[in-house]
Amino acid sequence: MTNLFSIEYITIFTSFALLVLGLWGIISQKNIFKIIISFSIVNTSIHLLLVSLAYIRNRTAPIIDSAVDRVNAAEKVVDPVPHALVLTAIVIGIGITALMLSYAFTMYKQHKTLDINQYKSLKW
Amino acid sequence: MIYSIIVLILSLIMLVMALVAIHHKSLQIAVIASGIISLFASVVYIFLAAPDVAITEASIGSALTVIIFFYVLNKIRHSDAKE
Amino acid sequence: MLRNSLRVIIIAALGWILFQVYSGYSSRDELNELAGYYATEGLSEVGAANLVTSVVVTYRGLDTLGEVTILFLTALIIGLMLKAEHRGDRTRLRESSEFLVTASHVLLPVIFMVGVYIFINGHLTPGGGFQGGAILASTLILMLLSFTNSKISHKVLEITESVSGISFIVLGILGVILAGGFLDNKILPLGEFGKLFSAGAIPVIYSFIGLKVGAELSTIILEFNQIQGTDDKSL
Amino acid sequence: MEYLKIAGAFITLGGSLFILFASIGLLRMPDIYNRIQAGTKASTLGTLLTLLGIGLIHTDWLLKIMMLIIFVLISNPVSSHILGRAAHYARMPISDRTEVDELEEDTNIVSQEREEEK
Structure with a gap:
């Protein structure tokens, strides 16, 4: 039970809850802006999940300085590979958000509404 | 132990902000709430021993994304006011 | 009504699956083999104190190249999609206050310097x-907010972006x-660990990546x- | 050396108290302008004291902390000035107990100019 109160358990639970909330927002909202906001929430939750999977208790950041021994660094630092993945994923995330926003703006200009049910040009 | 309590409080605020972002009527408040989620996530990354990710999330997720949202929202509000 | 209950069922099922995953999770005590290799051998092979940097620039350098390319394509597509919105006269924006202009004269070089330092x-x-x-x-955002009616040319950003991109690829081929x-970062001597000019070509490569990413986000x-800013008559 | 650390800890505690007062002010003040005022003054002082205390605890960081203090001292008041100005232009409601509104003439002139342009 003391295990469950450790940092990575709390953050993994938070990221799952954020994922569920974001997906609920994506499928229940009608406003296209709300859908984009929900997408960015899902994005953040995935980043949080990856970083908390990399965490190991009682270890420090993957930077070798006076606090971390050079010889047995593998027993002192957390996993650096998911950090590198999340680093690039955040930068791609802003690109995706910007792309969705420009698309939403174009749609708004054509249809004069933000309601996604009114966008009938892609329906068949 | 004290770290766990801080992370727990931050997580609760993040979840409440996610609910606000999804269900609030005003788009401005929803955008700001999603920015707050990113900001608090970047504080949590510091506790998870990931300072690189924390810097990136704080500068990109909570600043640049919100700015881009507000540019588009401002334009839409302007054209609404004209009609 | 039917649709709404379907949504609730989907979300509840997903939440149940995720809860099962969560309750089955157990935290790990040691690094896996790959990360252990990076942590022990990365120092002598690459010479960078920050292990994340050695993974991003050297071990997974191709991924970074692809990522920067994706960002460039995104900027290009957004430019194409929003090109139609740019015609029409720019509305004259309100002059920003004198405090902001004076402060941004002081702050802009500092923020720029912090970015370059990082x-x-x-x-x-x-x-x-x-x-x-x-x-x-974000320096560009402060510029746009404080000097409202001045024009910022795309040319400088484009030239910065393409020159740093080409230099990045040339360094890779070298x-x-x-x-x-x-x-590979051993085209320059590895140098003494912990100094600014160490870790071979990593500072040079990362500077080019930084300039390229900055130019793309600014675009x-x-x-x-x-x-x-535009006053489009069709809207 | 120990005395310096103890003094740094007390200064940091004072700084966090000021930040607590700032957040109480944010909750208790009647309108947006008073809130900005409470938030800015108290939180700037709180941040400066916290940074100074950390600088006294770790004396080798003192140079970087001085630069941070200068940066916060410039950027925090300017940002809240901009927030207040934007709120005034957006016609946010002013509390009844406010007696002097120096910006009122300025806003009226600007809105008249806008209507003439139309």
């Missing part, structure tokens, strides 16, 4: 090209010719800023 020291301290590039892009493989912000 991506030059990327191999020693937390930070690197992506973070520094984002801070450079790695193939002079050292072990694409984006995206500028496109969105220009739709806000």
Whole structure:
């Protein structure tokens, strides 16, 4: 039970809850802006999940300085590979958000509404 | 132990902000709430021993994304006011 | 009504699955083999104190190249999609207050310097090209807010972006010719650990990545800023 | 050396108290302008004291902390000035107990100019 109160358990639970909330927002909202906001929430939750999977208790950041021994660094630092993945994923995330926003703006200009049910040009 | 309590409080605020972002009527408040989620996530990354990710999330997720949202929202509000 | 209950069922099922995953999770005590290799051998092979930097720039350099390319394509597509919004006269914006203009004369060089510091020291301290590039892009936001009616040219951003991109690829190919493989950092001497000029070519490569990311993010912000400024008659 | 650390800890505690007062002010003040005022003054002082205390605890960081203090001292008041100005232009409601509104003439002139342009 003391295990469950450790940092990575709390953050993994938070990221799952954020994922569920974001997906609920994506499928229940009608406003296209709300859908984009929900997408960015899902994005953040995935980043949080990856970083908390990399965490190991009682270890420090993957930077070798006076606090971390050079010889047995593998027993002192957390996993650096998911950090590198999340680093690039955040930068791609802003690109995706910007792309969705420009698309939403174009749609708004054509249809004069933000309601996604009114966008009938892609329906068949 | 004290770290766990801080992370727990931050997580609760993040979840409440996610609910606000999804269900609030005003788009401005929803955008700001999603920015707050990113900001608090970047504080949590510091506790998870990931300072690189924390810097990136704080500068990109909570600043640049919100700015881009507000540019588009401002334009839409302007054209609404004209009609 | 039927649709709504379907949504609730889908979300509840997903939440149940995720809860099962959560309750089955047990935290680990040691690094896996790959990360252990990076942590022990990375120091002597690459020479960067920040292990994340050595993974991003050297071990996974191709991924970074692809990522920067994706960002470039995104900026290009956004430019194409929003091109139609840019015609029409720019509305005259309200002059920003004197406090802001004076303060931004002081703050702009400082913020720019912080960004450059972050991506030059990327191999020693937390930070690197992506973070520094984002801070450079936020310099542009402060510029747009304080000097409202001045024009910012796309040309400078384009030239910065393409020159740093080409230099990045040239450095990668030099790695193939002079050292072990694409984006190998041993084309320059590894130097003394912990100094600014160490870790081979990593500071140079990360500076180019930082300039490129900063220019691309600035381009995206500028496109969105220009739709806000134009007075389109069709709307 | 120990005395310096103890003094740094007390200064940091004072700084966090000021930040607590700032957040109480944010909750208790009647309108947006008073809130900005409470938030800015108290939180700037709180941040400066916290940074100074950390600088006294770790004396080798003192140079970087001085630069941070200068940066916060410039950027925090300017940002809240901009927030207040934007709120005034957006016609946010002013509390009844406010007696002097120096910016009122300025806003009226600007809105008249806008209507003439139309």
